[in-house]
Amino acid sequence: MESIISQSYEVHFGELAKAALKQHIAKSNYSKVFVLVDENTKKNCLPFFRNEILDYPVDSIFEIESGENNKNIGTCVKVWELLSNQDGDRKSLLINLGGGVLTDLGGFVASTFKRGIDFINIPTTLLSIVDASVGGKTGVDLGVLKNQIGVINQPVMVLVFTEFLKTLEPRQLVSGYAEMLKHGLISDKAYWDRLKEVNRFTDAEEIQKSIAIKNEVVLQDPTEKGLRKILNFGHTLGHAIESYCLDNPEKKTLLHGEAIAVGMILEGYLSHELKGLSRLSLEEIKTTFLEYFEFVDFTENDVDAILKLLKFDKKNTHGDVNFVLLQSIGEAVSDVKVPDELFQKAFAYYKEQ
Structure with a gap:
């Protein structure tokens, strides 16, 4: 290889x-x-x-x-x-x-x-x-x-x-799969389509492809001044969820991939509301991640605490929380400001069965 x-x-x-x-x-x-x-x-x-x-x-x-x-x-x-x-x-x-x-x-x-x-x-x-x-x-x-x-x-x-x-135990493999799926969502629809249809956790060629996608982005923007930010899709809310669950003894500690899988559904919803991601694509994202990742139940208090953690996100500037969102599967945009009222709606969408 x-x-x-x-x-x-x-x-x-x-x-x-x-x-x-x-x-x-x-x-x-x-x-x-x-x-x-x-x-x-x-x-x-x-x-x-x-x-x-x-x-x-x-x-x-x-x-x-x-x-x-x-x-x-x-x-x-x-x-x-x-x-x-x-x-x-x-x-x-x-x-x-x-x-x-x-x-x-x-x-x-x-x-x-x-x-x-x-x-x-x-x-x-x-x-x-x-x-x-x-x-x-x-x-x-x-x-x-x-x-x-x-x-x-x-x-x-x-x-x-x-x-x-x-x-590795299966849970660890699935956690890594979240990042592979993310690489497809932000820059390569064909790769996303392949991954979501078949379990390819340990497929060497797909692993190499995932590394290559990230590498292409990093080569163009090594210090995350612009394009590299798209690699953070799902991570703004996902990191807040991961941190909250890590610090809350009443919540199950989530692996990184498990937390950003939730984050990608939530930020997929924000993408639909703000950047024109189609409803069909949004449903496809939600269905795919819930196929591989267990649903996480969030109370109103959980959601409030998670949203308070957004102010610590590394991508923030001048007090603004900046999001990476999808215009379509395979096309991401960065530095998107999200109205506060959409966060609750995003969690409500995630909870819909």
Whole structure:
């Protein structure tokens, strides 16, 4: 499978990924090679990584706790201290072996340790492969507020091994599928049509296509000044929902893809009201996501609390909440202001059975 060329690095797959890693380490003369894992990837992915991928001695393996609730500065401090205690210097390499939480955090740690060391991302979940693998976004949450602290900084390379998908429970695969479906909604109707008709969670060609769609957007707008904003479709309300459920013990904690699936239905409704998305397309979006994702029940109090979180969204400017909406399936527009009265209507539409 051909590699995908991004800004200053490449995304490699399978055997090409193994060869690229071996060649890079052989020529780079790193003083130390560190690997960052969590308890899940240590058990399920590290043995394969060490036996089948990395033909080089590792100086230290650092383990952090998995989960969005551990994606914070406190965890970063622990990893910075581990790097320092193990004599990490500016010629060290950090390999991030894990899902999006780990690669986001590991990339941020590497980008700020000694003012920046090299890092390589090896995403191990479907979500991290199709989303976090491209774009250079690194960072952590501030309390329950998603990705408030971070920098855009590119890895040396990204290595994709679909073998890791075999270690995932179905819920994690479906979560990643939400981002693949999103890529179709914002820029490629034919891709959306293929994905919604057939379960293609682990189809290597479709995974590569999803990465390529995101990469095309990022290449045109690396620092999210314009076009790249379309990648946030479903995320404005979706992130608020994810944060609210994470902080509310009475609500089931949602995976990222589960939250943005709800967000895409809600923002699909806003698209119908404000940008001319057809009613037929709106129903198609709702039906598709509810086929794969469990319905989430929101009370009036839940909705009020979720809407209050919108003020913390990263895309906001001058006090305005900015949305990405769809004019049609495959065509998105950004920086849309939404009248307050439509939010309640959007949730009411989501609740309609």
